[in-house]
Amino acid sequence: MLNMPDNNLIVETVELVKRYPMGRQELVALKGVSLRFCRGEFSGVIGPSGSGKTTLLNIIGTLDVPSSGSVRVLGETVERLSPAAAARLRSRHIGFVFQTFNLLPVYTAYENVEFPLLLLGMGAQERRRRVMAALEWVGLADRANSRPAQLSGGECQRVAIARAMVKEPALVLADEPTANLDAENSHHILETMQKLNQELGTTFIFSTHDDKVIGYLRRRIRLVDGRVAADETG
Amino acid sequence: MLTLLGLAWRNLRSAALRTGLNSFALSLGFVMIIFGQGLLEGVNRQAERMAVDYDVGGGQFWQENYDPYDYSTLIRAHAPVPAGFQPLIERGEAVPILVVPGTVRSAVGLMPVVLKGIVPGQQVVKIPSAGLDSGNGLLPVVVGLRMAQMLGVSAGDTVQIQLQGPEAQTVEVKGRVAAVMRTPVTTVDEGQLWLPLDRLAELAGLAGQATLLTVRPGYPRNKLPAAPGWIFQSPAVLLSDLRQMIGTKTVGQSVFFVVLFLLALLAIFDTQVFSIFRRRREIGTLVALGMTRGQVVVLFTLEGALYGVLAALLGAVYGLPLFVYLNRHGISFPGGSSWGFALEERMYPVYSSGLVIGTTLLVLIAAAFVAWLPARRIARLKPTDALRGRWG
Ligand SMILES: Nc1ncnc2c1ncn2[C@@H]1O[C@H](COP(=O)(O)OP(=O)(O)OP(=O)(O)O)[C@@H](O)[C@H]1O
Numbered sequence: 001m002l003n004m005p006d007n008n009l010i011v012e013t014v015e016l017v018k019r020y021p022m023g024r025q026e027l028v029a030l031k032g033v034s035l036r037f038c039r040g041e042f043s044g045v046i047g048p049s050g051s052g053k054t055t056l057l058n059i060i061g062t063l064d065v066p067s068s069g070s071v072r073v074l075g076e077t078v079e080r081l082s083p084a085a086a087a088r089l090r091s092r093h094i095g096f097v098f099q100t101f102n103l104l105p106v107y108t109a110y111e112n113v114e115f116p117l118l119l120l121g122m123g124a125q126e127r128r129r130r131v132m133a134a135l136e137w138v139g140l141a142d143r144a145n146s147r148p149a150q151l152s153g154g155e156c157q158r159v160a161i162a163r164a165m166v167k168e169p170a171l172v173l174a175d176e177p178t179a180n181l182d183a184e185n186s187h188h189i190l191e192t193m194q195k196l197n198q199e200l201g202t203t204f205i206f207s208t209h210d211d212k213v214i215g216y217l218r219r220r221i222r223l224v225d226g227r228v229a230a231d232e233t234g
Numbered sequence: 235m236l237t238l239l240g241l242a243w244r245n246l247r248s249a250a251l252r253t254g255l256n257s258f259a260l261s262l263g264f265v266m267i268i269f270g271q272g273l274l275e276g277v278n279r280q281a282e283r284m285a286v287d288y289d290v291g292g293g294q295f296w297q298e299n300y301d302p303y304d305y306s307t308l309i310r311a312h313a314p315v316p317a318g319f320q321p322l323i324e325r326g327e328a329v330p331i332l333v334v335p336g337t338v339r340s341a342v343g344l345m346p347v348v349l350k351g352i353v354p355g356q357q358v359v360k361i362p363s364a365g366l367d368s369g370n371g372l373l374p375v376v377v378g379l380r381m382a383q384m385l386g387v388s389a390g391d392t393v394q395i396q397l398q399g400p401e402a403q404t405v406e407v408k409g410r411v412a413a414v415m416r417t418p419v420t421t422v423d424e425g426q427l428w429l430p431l432d433r434l435a436e437l438a439g440l441a442g443q444a445t446l447l448t449v450r451p452g453y454p455r456n457k458l459p460a461a462p463g464w465i466f467q468s469p470a471v472l473l474s475d476l477r478q479m480i481g482t483k484t485v486g487q488s489v490f491f492v493v494l495f496l497l498a499l500l501a502i503f504d505t506q507v508f509s510i511f512r513r514r515r516e517i518g519t520l521v522a523l524g525m526t527r528g529q530v531v532v533l534f535t536l537e538g539a540l541y542g543v544l545a546a547l548l549g550a551v552y553g554l555p556l557f558v559y560l561n562r563h564g565i566s567f568p569g570g571s572s573w574g575f576a577l578e579e580r581m582y583p584v585y586s587s588g589l590v591i592g593t594t595l596l597v598l599i600a601a602a603f604v605a606w607l608p609a610r611r612i613a614r615l616k617p618t619d620a621l622r623g624r625w626g
Pocket residue numbers: 020021027028029047048049050051052053054055056209619
């Protein structure tokens with residue numbers, strides 16, 4: 001993996017440090033994390049609670065900036081991006097899947113999936129085709145008109161995956177996507193994401209401490225106390 | 235922007251009850267403001283029409299010493315009627331009025347008054363001067379209803395009038411009330427007696443002189459003769475005092491409407507604060523999906539502005555029929571004299587399109603503004619904190 005050509009490099013972090021001020025002291029959530037992720041990876045950051053997984057994913061997802069160190073995502077240097085440029089990068093190239101699903105409650109499943117395409121200003125016909133395709137991927141085409149409140153947790157998360165995938169982003173960041181799901185639903189959504197990874201070549205980066213998820217990962221980065229303790233492929 | 239508007243609309247629809255209540259409260263304030271302003275405009279117009287009919291006419295020339303607010307000027311405020319006015323007076327397009335100070339004694343007692351001499355039978359202003367032709371030898375007097383009440387007299391009663399004669403001596407004459415006029419205009423009523431011009435001029439030794447020259451309503455201004463030593467007061471100037479007075483009288487009423495309106499805005503503000511707090515995870519999600527925080531601020535502001543739109547629509551549903559009805563059938567208006575002038579029993583509020591459009595814009599802008607105030611905070615909210623369901 002390390003000798004892959006550079007145009008396959010999707011994410012590169014160099015000596016990432018993230019400090020949070022905590023009153024007089026400060027909490028260092030990331031203590032020099034250097035990692036490279038290549039196109040098509042199905043990888044995960046694993047580690048105990050508080051080890052900095054979410055912090056790392058948020059910085060890669062341009063939702064946060066490092067205290068020091070550098071992050072390049074799809075050729076852009078995150079810490080130098082303007083808020084508008086960062087929003088554009090997320091809108092076009094990065095999909096998010098959250099532990100708590102975070103669907104917009106007033107939208108139907110269809111509309112939730114459609115929303116990122118509206119932000120991209122895509123035409124109505126193309127939008128419709130893509131939304132239906134994305135709902136097919138996650139097996140929810142028949143629930144298009146249901147609202148989140150009418151869907152089970154597993155179904156909500158599948159809608160969230162469709163929403164993350166509908167714009168066919170280069171990168172999907174999934175922060176503990178199975179934490180609120182039972183075993184059966186966990187396996188279902190993991191298989192869905194694995195299939196999308198293989199068919200579309202999308203890069204997935206998970207954060208998890210769920211053994212079910214870890215079993216699917218092709219690369220596991222173990223984070224302990226803000227440092228990379230292990231990075232194993234296979 | 236359209237996406238944001240659609241999302242804002244859907245968010246409001248999902249909380250239909252709260253949206254309905256907020257919009258209804260705002261629409262009440264909105265309709266009340268238009269109602270109050272329309273009433274005020276109706277009062278203004280009616281009062282102005284009356285003032286023009288009875289007093290202001292098409293404007294007045296004032297002898298330069300004349301100051302209606304300074305009683306002491308009255309003794310000097312007269313001059314011969316300028317020659318250029320004679321044709322107008324003969325054609326009945328202007329009327330000279332002589333104003334001198336005096337006192338009147340009636341059953342009630344002695345009181346200082348303003349004596350106003352006017353040509354009997356003139357048609358320039360609505361003073362019923364025809365009554366001044368009679369008198370059975372006694373000096374005929376016309377008074378307004380308020381003045382008659384003050385003096386405790388009615389038609390046919392006699393009054394004792396004193397004024398300064400030609401040699402500064404006190405002249406005393408007996409007058410008879412020839413007519414009591416019902417006029418809503420206090421400036422031709424309270425504290426004054428109307429007398430025949432010639433008789434008053436003779437008593438005061440001011441033959442051929444006048445204090446005011448009132449032109450008939452609608453007389454073209456560019457055809458007014460030159461009058462050195464006389465100052466022209468246009469109707470607009472003469473009516474501005476009236477407008478101001480009505481304005482001050484209605485401030486109290488306006489405060490009520492404004493408070494109502496502010497309460498409605500407060501409800502929107504509250505809803506916004508609560509909604510932004512409750513939906514912080516949603517805010518984080520929108521940012522993660524590729525919106526800037528600025529766009530999220532716009533989204534929440536739009537939601538508030540939509541309250542304004544709904545309020546305007548709702549207000550139109552019950553406000554328009556109400557306004558059309560009131561405009562046609564008027565509104566009965568008891569206790570009109572507390573306005574400082576009497577009004578007719580029926581008021582016809584005037585709802586101009588400017589008033590309606592202006593108020594609607596005000597509602598929209600105010601709603602968007604109070605929605606924006608709390609929404610501003612989103613710009614400082616860190617998306618990561620929002621996603622964790624926290625405020626920074
Ligand atoms: N906004 C913040 N302010 C202060 N401290 C924070 C903030 N965000 C995270 N932290 C701290 O940084 C450390 C790493 O947090 P992070 O959320 O990245 O951990 P995590 O590995 O995702 O944990 P979990 O498995 O519980 O989700 C924790 O100690 C956390 O308390």
